[in-house]
Amino acid sequence: MGWETWIIATLSRTLAYGTPLLIATLGEIFAERAGVLNLGVEGMMIMGAYSGFVIAYTTGHPWLGILVAGVVGAVFSIIHAFVSVTLKANQVVSGLALTMLGLGLAGVLGRGWEGLPLFTPIHKMTVPVLSSIPVLGPILFKGQNLVVYLTMLLVPVLWYVLFRTRIGISIRAVGESPATADSLGVNVTRIRYLCVIFGGFLAGVAGGYLSVAYRPSWTQGMTGGMGWIVIALTIFAFWNPIYGLLGSYLFAALYHLSFRLQAWVSPELLKAMPYLFAILVLIFVAQGTLKKKMGAPAALSVPYTRGEE
Amino acid sequence: MRNRLALVGLMVLVMVASMVAVGIAAEYVPGSPLKAGFIYIGPIGDYGWSHAHDVARKAVLEQFPWLSTVYVESVPEGDAGPTIDKLINDEHCNVIFTTSFGYMDDTIAAAKKHPDVIFAHCSGFKRAPNVATYMADFYQVYYLNGLMAGALTKTGKVGYVGAFPIPEVKRHIGAFTRGVREVNPDAQVDVRWIMEWFNPAAAKEATEALIADGCDAFAFTEDSPTVVQVAGENGLLSFAHYSPMYRFSKDYCVSGELVHWDAIYADFLAKIYAGVYTAHNLANVDYWWLLGQGAVEMGAQPGMPINPAYVDKLKAVTVDDPVLGTVSVYDLIQDRIAEMSDPSMVFDPYDGPVKDRKGNVQVKAGSRMSVLQLTTMEWAVEGIIGPWPGEP
Numbered sequence: 001m002g003w004e005t006w007i008i009a010t011l012s013r014t015l016a017y018g019t020p021l022l023i024a025t026l027g028e029i030f031a032e033r034a035g036v037l038n039l040g041v042e043g044m045m046i047m048g049a050y051s052g053f054v055i056a057y058t059t060g061h062p063w064l065g066i067l068v069a070g071v072v073g074a075v076f077s078i079i080h081a082f083v084s085v086t087l088k089a090n091q092v093v094s095g096l097a098l099t100m101l102g103l104g105l106a107g108v109l110g111r112g113w114e115g116l117p118l119f120t121p122i123h124k125m126t127v128p129v130l131s132s133i134p135v136l137g138p139i140l141f142k143g144q145n146l147v148v149y150l151t152m153l154l155v156p157v158l159w160y161v162l163f164r165t166r167i168g169i170s171i172r173a174v175g176e177s178p179a180t181a182d183s184l185g186v187n188v189t190r191i192r193y194l195c196v197i198f199g200g201f202l203a204g205v206a207g208g209y210l211s212v213a214y215r216p217s218w219t220q221g222m223t224g225g226m227g228w229i230v231i232a233l234t235i236f237a238f239w240n241p242i243y244g245l246l247g248s249y250l251f252a253a254l255y256h257l258s259f260r261l262q263a264w265v266s267p268e269l270l271k272a273m274p275y276l277f278a279i280l281v282l283i284f285v286a287q288g289t290l291k292k293k294m295g296a297p298a299a300l301s302v303p304y305t306r307g308e309e
Numbered sequence: 310m311r312n313r314l315a316l317v318g319l320m321v322l323v324m325v326a327s328m329v330a331v332g333i334a335a336e337y338v339p340g341s342p343l344k345a346g347f348i349y350i351g352p353i354g355d356y357g358w359s360h361a362h363d364v365a366r367k368a369v370l371e372q373f374p375w376l377s378t379v380y381v382e383s384v385p386e387g388d389a390g391p392t393i394d395k396l397i398n399d400e401h402c403n404v405i406f407t408t409s410f411g412y413m414d415d416t417i418a419a420a421k422k423h424p425d426v427i428f429a430h431c432s433g434f435k436r437a438p439n440v441a442t443y444m445a446d447f448y449q450v451y452y453l454n455g456l457m458a459g460a461l462t463k464t465g466k467v468g469y470v471g472a473f474p475i476p477e478v479k480r481h482i483g484a485f486t487r488g489v490r491e492v493n494p495d496a497q498v499d500v501r502w503i504m505e506w507f508n509p510a511a512a513k514e515a516t517e518a519l520i521a522d523g524c525d526a527f528a529f530t531e532d533s534p535t536v537v538q539v540a541g542e543n544g545l546l547s548f549a550h551y552s553p554m555y556r557f558s559k560d561y562c563v564s565g566e567l568v569h570w571d572a573i574y575a576d577f578l579a580k581i582y583a584g585v586y587t588a589h590n591l592a593n594v595d596y597w598w599l600l601g602q603g604a605v606e607m608g609a610q611p612g613m614p615i616n617p618a619y620v621d622k623l624k625a626v627t628v629d630d631p632v633l634g635t636v637s638v639y640d641l642i643q644d645r646i647a648e649m650s651d652p653s654m655v656f657d658p659y660d661g662p663v664k665d666r667k668g669n670v671q672v673k674a675g676s677r678m679s680v681l682q683l684t685t686m687e688w689a690v691e692g693i694i695g696p697w698p699g700e701p
Contacts, residue, residue, distance in 0.1 A: 220354030
């Protein structure tokens with residue numbers, strides 16, 4: 001087995017497994033850029049996974065499933081927006097509560113839906129002509145689904161919105177210094193609400209991808225902690241969609257390799273590898289000055305009340 | 310201040326009430342209505358271990374009009390003690406089933422505390438006058454699946470996704486490999502571990518890694534249908550585990566293992582109801598139930614031992630057996646099922662001589678592994694490749 005097949009297998013798995021991580025990370029980047037830390041990603045994802053599966057299963061339309069998954073994630077995230085923006089409560093507690101609520105609620109609602117295969121998943125596709133390019137063809141254009149490509153397209157779009165448009169400036173201003181933004185006429189509450197809801201939508205879509213495309217079936221707890229990886233990846237990405245793509249794909253590559261390399265390295269050690277990598281990066285990023293330089297929103301997880309500060 | 314006083318008063322009241330409740334837990338009178346409590350390690354929606362126990366709970370509930378049940382799911386190993394207390398004190402259960410290996414010591418401790426309550430602990434080895442043990446084991450069925458995999462693999466490489474490298478899983482992989490090599494002496498079984506009982510994404514990536522390494526048939530021990538799904542998506546063969554998974558890959562899922570915990574639960578509960586088992590005579594009651602007792606079944610769907618699409622293919626492959634002569638793999642499987650279901654167990658997958666993959670003889674010719682040896686097995690059968698943590 002030559003190096004080519006190794007590269008092809010690793011990178012094509014990277015795209016498949018990295019996509020849900022990337023989708024949810026992009027959403028969390030927006031929420032945190034607006035100054036709202038949302039630890040409820042796992043809860044929103046599992047709600048998306050559940051509702052996406054149910055809709056795709058009953059209607060036979062997987063894309064409708066993905067859409068509904070996003071909407072459910074968005075609606076679910078309003079709880080966190082209300083508690084943390086309107087009531088100005090502790091964002092960590094509220095986010096954790098959202099995760100617990102989502103896991104529990106999806107578990108109860110999902111009774112009886114487990115063990116059903118989805119006959120109409122989002123299928124893998126092979127792009128004609130392009131897939132016959134050596135090495136690159138099989139990686140990019142064979143056996144991936146449309147969501148993978150759409151997610152890739154979304155990255156530059158969101159980067160542009162965040163760093164090159166008026167809305168992006170408002171979002172970042174609200175996350176840096178809500179008082180200043182407010183004095184300049186930016187509606188802090190509205191921006192924070194919209195960003196949290198957008199984050200919820202993408203987390204829901206990521207969950208829907210898991211149950212409709214990645215492994216088309218529903219099982220309780222099927223997100224298996226991915227939501228927490230997303231929180232780490234958001235920091236790893238320095239709150240930038242482009243780095244979000246790099247981080248998600250790098251993590252996914254390590255994840256795939258942790259199974260591929262088992263013939264040579266102890267599985268226990270490999271199992272820890274992607275997480276060890278995430279912790280190292282977090283320690284690195286947590287250094288105060290670096291954190292500032294790398295773009296951590298200064299008002300992250302700080303509720304804003306007009307006239308105080 | 311008054312509130313606080315009221316709170317303290319309430320707490321004292323609750324404590325007294327619970328002490329009284331402990332006092333009134335009386336011994337079960339045979340023939341009276343019986344209440345059984347079940348404690349599950351995972352969510353009943355896992356479509357694996359806990360799901361199967363809950364399916365069995367519902368089956369016996371329907372079978373016996375004198376039975377009522379209650380269950381608690383997703384109980385972490387450390388919380389078994391308080392959960393048992395709650396089931397006895399608040400729910401007044403006469404019988405408690407603790408369905409995970411990790412509950413073993415808590416079950417024994419709780420049994421001392423509640424000597425009048427009957428306990429049964431699944432997959433453990435510690436018993437007491439009021440604690441029985443039970444297990445429905447799959448190693449025979451894994452062996453039968455291995456025979457099919459050995460006959461059907463084209464690359465000679467069969468993949469296996471394992472949860473944890475513990476004796477139970479090692480015993481299953483070993484038996485499966487024995488089957489594969491009996492039909493296909495040069496074939497290899499490549500193993501990947503996901504180090505979790507339940508993680509669909511890990512199971513998926515482990516399967517993809519095995520596909521990239523050239524495997525074309527798959528078996529597994531973990532709690533989701535992921536391996537069957539991923540193999541099917543790639544047009545590769547699979548063997549289901551635990552729950553009916555045929556519908557996840559109708560063209561490629563050849564067979565598998567199914568569990569019938571209700572066979573054990575029904576037997577145990579009926580004997581308590583009849584007064585055969587009491588809280589004083591369980592010290593030697595151990596259900597180690599296999600094919601012969603109907604606790605396990607071969608197939609990916611009840612009543613369908615082999616996917617009909619593969620019957621002719623299995624009839625077309627023949628092996629030379631020292632006893633049976635030249636037989637088709639299909640007939641060999643039927644013979645082996647009959648032999649292993651027979652009460653005298655004419656055949657066992659681990660009948661000697663068996664070598665480990667380092668070349669040492671682990672089971673001598675003419676001898677057989679005891680239940681204790683099977684439940685503590687750490688070595689890797691010849692023909693297994695891939696990592697094997699804890700290999701002696």
